[in-house]
Amino acid sequence: MPELPEVEYVARQLHGELVGRRIERVEVSWPRIVAGMAPEELAARVAGRMVTGIGRRGKYLLIALEGGETLIVHRRMSGNLTLAPPDAADPYVRAAFALDDGRRLLYSDPRKFGRITLAADADLPRVFAALGPEPLDDETFTAAALAARLAGTKRPIKAALLDQGIVAGLGNIYADEALFRARIHPLRPADSLTPSEIAALREAIQAVLLVGIAHGGTTFGRHRDVYNEAGTNLEHIEAYRRTGQPCPRCGTPIERIVVAQRGTHYCPHCQRMDAN
DNA sequence: ATATCTGCCTGCTCGC
DNA sequence: TGCGAGCAGGCAGATA
Numbered sequence A: 001m002p003e004l005p006e007v008e009y010v011a012r013q014l015h016g017e018l019v020g021r022r023i024e025r026v027e028v029s030w031p032r033i034v035a036g037m038a039p040e041e042l043a044a045r046v047a048g049r050m051v052t053g054i055g056r057r058g059k060y061l062l063i064a065l066e067g068g069e070t071l072i073v074h075r076r077m078s079g080n081l082t083l084a085p086p087d088a089a090d091p092y093v094r095a096a097f098a099l100d101d102g103r104r105l106l107y108s109d110p111r112k113f114g115r116i117t118l119a120a121d122a123d124l125p126r127v128f129a130a131l132g133p134e135p136l137d138d139e140t141f142t143a144a145a146l147a148a149r150l151a152g153t154k155r156p157i158k159a160a161l162l163d164q165g166i167v168a169g170l171g172n173i174y175a176d177e178a179l180f181r182a183r184i185h186p187l188r189p190a191d192s193l194t195p196s197e198i199a200a201l202r203e204a205i206q207a208v209l210l211v212g213i214a215h216g217g218t219t220f221g222r223h224r225d226v227y228n229e230a231g232t233n234l235e236h237i238e239a240y241r242r243t244g245q246p247c248p249r250c251g252t253p254i255e256r257i258v259v260a261q262r263g264t265h266y267c268p269h270c271q272r273m274d275a276n
Numbered sequence B: 001a002t003a004t005c006t007g008c009c010t011g012c013t014c015g016c
Numbered sequence C: 001t002g003c004g005a006g007c008a009g010g011c012a013g014a015t016a
Helices: A004-018 A039-046 A121-127 A143-150 A157-162 A172-182 A195-214
Strands: A022-028 A049-057 A060-065 A069-074 A080-084 A093-099 A104-108 A115-120 A255-259 A262-266
Touching: A004 A049, A004 A060, A004 A080, A004 A195, A022 A039, A039 A069, A039 A115, A069 A121, A115 A121, A143 A157, A143 A195, A157 A172, A157 A262, A172 A195, A172 A262
Parallel strands: none
Antiparallel strands: A022 A049, A022 A093, A049 A060, A060 A069, A069 A115, A080 A104, A093 A104, A255 A262
């Protein structure tokens, strides 16, 4: 699933490919992909505009357009953004952006969970008001800030990490990886973490995200980059979906439990319920 | 208000 | 071998 690293990697690629290009036309083949307005309205407001910048907030990809509006793309479970050659036949394309150089930026999504919308730049702070800090921003994502958001909630720490209001951009893969790296049991009540554990968790979150970005993201299922290439970060995954396989640190078989309705993978030896 | 549950979707895996 | 059931899971919206 596309999480922060998968979105960030694609954002960096798109920066080089799209900035300065003009979007001449938008074709939507699955109307519900467009959120907040009719597909025809989005198409009309985007057509003819030049791309002025690419950004990311949490798992949201931002395509800034001249005229003060920004396309917001969320790939959810199975969405990909690719610059396909003209003959590419993909039955899952839900929207296509025709560029002024003849290429097309395709949004492909079998599950149809993804969403594309358009917002005025002035409204972006309000659109993302509920999102927590960017985990790779050292100014806002401090140990103190993380501690403050975890205080007062007894939810399992795994559930808290999946809450985009606590920290933006983590999904099931990198939440499991961060907890494994920080040696924290996923069921630990969020408000029971010690200051040193919170500091370790913060470091672990940043580390697993940076490793993910460096390897083009984790391709477990369908994630592809802009050039339709799979990411190679699966080789660096230590816990997620490794049920029964040996822990890279101690050799104990990785276990799978369900936390907050989601498959959760951890080492029962390295990640104990009692605080370290 | 906060925390948990349901629906959205379809490709894939598993068991009979 | 074929087929149906169940799983995967981010997020909006509903419910407790």
